[in-house]
Amino acid sequence: MSALEFSDRVHRVNPSFTLEMTSRAADLRSKGIDVINLSVGEPDFNTPEHIIQAGKEAMDEGFTKYTAGSGMIELRRAICEKLLVENGLTFTPDQVLVSNGEKQSLYTACQVLFDRGDEVIVFSPYWVSFPEFVRLADAESVIVSTEPNSQFEPNFNELISKINSKTKGMIINSPSNPTGGVWSNNAINKILDISKQNNLIVISDECYEKLVFDGQYVSTEKLNNYNTEVLTCMSLSKTYAMTGWRIGYTVGNHNIIGAMSKLQGQTTSCANSIGQKAAIAALTGDQKCVENMRNKYKERRDLMIGLLKEIKGVNCAVPGGAFYAFPDFSYYLGKNYNGEKMNDSFKLCDYILDVAKVVTVPGDGFGAPGHIRFSYAVSKDTIRKGIDRVVKALNELN
Numbered sequence: 001m002s003a004l005e006f007s008d009r010v011h012r013v014n015p016s017f018t019l020e021m022t023s024r025a026a027d028l029r030s031k032g033i034d035v036i037n038l039s040v041g042e043p044d045f046n047t048p049e050h051i052i053q054a055g056k057e058a059m060d061e062g063f064t065k066y067t068a069g070s071g072m073i074e075l076r077r078a079i080c081e082k083l084l085v086e087n088g089l090t091f092t093p094d095q096v097l098v099s100n101g102e103k104q105s106l107y108t109a110c111q112v113l114f115d116r117g118d119e120v121i122v123f124s125p126y127w128v129s130f131p132e133f134v135r136l137a138d139a140e141s142v143i144v145s146t147e148p149n150s151q152f153e154p155n156f157n158e159l160i161s162k163i164n165s166k167t168k169g170m171i172i173n174s175p176s177n178p179t180g181g182v183w184s185n186n187a188i189n190k191i192l193d194i195s196k197q198n199n200l201i202v203i204s205d206e207c208y209e210k211l212v213f214d215g216q217y218v219s220t221e222k223l224n225n226y227n228t229e230v231l232t233c234m235s236l237s238k239t240y241a242m243t244g245w246r247i248g249y250t251v252g253n254h255n256i257i258g259a260m261s262k263l264q265g266q267t268t269s270c271a272n273s274i275g276q277k278a279a280i281a282a283l284t285g286d287q288k289c290v291e292n293m294r295n296k297y298k299e300r301r302d303l304m305i306g307l308l309k310e311i312k313g314v315n316c317a318v319p320g321g322a323f324y325a326f327p328d329f330s331y332y333l334g335k336n337y338n339g340e341k342m343n344d345s346f347k348l349c350d351y352i353l354d355v356a357k358v359v360t361v362p363g364d365g366f367g368a369p370g371h372i373r374f375s376y377a378v379s380k381d382t383i384r385k386g387i388d389r390v391v392k393a394l395n396e397l398n
């Protein structure tokens with residue numbers, strides 16, 4: 001056997017193609033090509049100044065060592081206070097695990113909860129990492145479709161028909177990446193009810209909770225009058241423009257958090273100490289910065305959706321949150337350019353990149369054929385310029 005023969009696990013898992021699109025954009029830029037990147041999955045704002053300052057102070061004070069495995073107690077207390085004040089949820093610090101970004105929280109949750117033979121419900125269009133987390137836990141994702149004209153809420157008949165004795169849990173994500181859909185309280189209530197009846201755990205990914213534009217955000221746990229087991233995963237990445245600081249957290253049942261802490265302790269020990277200090281400043285400081293960013297995203301959303309709706313043949317529901325639009329471009333499938341056929345959204349996005357020099361993300365990768373994800377975490381000028389180029393490229397198809 002060769003030393004370079006990799007484990008089954010590595011062969012099974014798919015690379016993150018959203019990160020691939022980002023690196024393709026960087027590659028073209030490095031060649032001097034004027035590329036417009038509408039594939040970004042992170043805020044274009046810098047981290048607010050008072051948060052950066054707290055990180056600098058942490059370093060100056062020598063706060064550069066390991067912390068408690070589950071996170072500094074001051075940070076876990078700040079998280080509990082945030083959950084109480086902003087979400088109306090009561091948790092104690094021993095029910096909180098701080099991780100290196102919410103991606104690690106979700107990965108560890110799946111490792112702790114799922115095993116070979118288990119089935120986990122994932123709603124399509126899904127964030128690309130959900131099926132991979134499930135796969136890496138040796139379990140199997142069961143995909144349930146959603147309703148594009150109702151904020152991509154679940155098709156409940158299909159959900160019920162797919163639950164069986166192997167179903168162990170489900171992963172929900174509202175506001176959603178890639179659709180921007182925000183589920184109503186009614187839909188979440190149904191999820192909680194069905195989960196309780198079938199003894200399923202609900203992993204609720206709430207990383208876009210602060211990016212809701214048309215109403216009040218309500219955390220899944222807040223609606224949990226069913227006594228359903230809910231594990232809530234949250235992040236500072238999008239709320240405070242802190243993607244590179246890598247701070248996310250999980251709150252839930254004390255025993256699940258304990259199991260996750262055990263696993264995290266043997267993988268990454270703890271979240272980065274400087275990021276944790278910055279996170280305390282973020283959570284306990286003035287929240288005006290969050291509101292300012294949210295208002296800017298809302299303006300950009302309105303601009304982007306308006307422009308997308310003007311494109312011939314394109315359908316685009318108005319997303320209630322996050323910073324993505326997820327229009328249906330099926331009208332352009334089957335069309336040609338220089339004898340090359342647009343067979344699917346991968347091909348269409350490649351064409352848009354080649355001809356318009358605009359990076360977008362193909363919906364096929366999210367389990368949504370014919371759709372394309374556009375990010376509006378970019379300036380209004382970039383949105384205008386990008387969509388203008390896309391329209392010109394589409395007009396070349398016949």
Ligand SMILES: Cc1ncc(COP(=O)(O)O)c(C=O)c1O
Pocket residue numbers: 041100101102103104127173176177205207234235236237243246247248
């Ligand atoms: C739906 C969703 N969940 C979780 C994450 C992970 O966030 P982080 O690991 O930066 O906290 C992302 C990041 O893009 C996301 O889009």
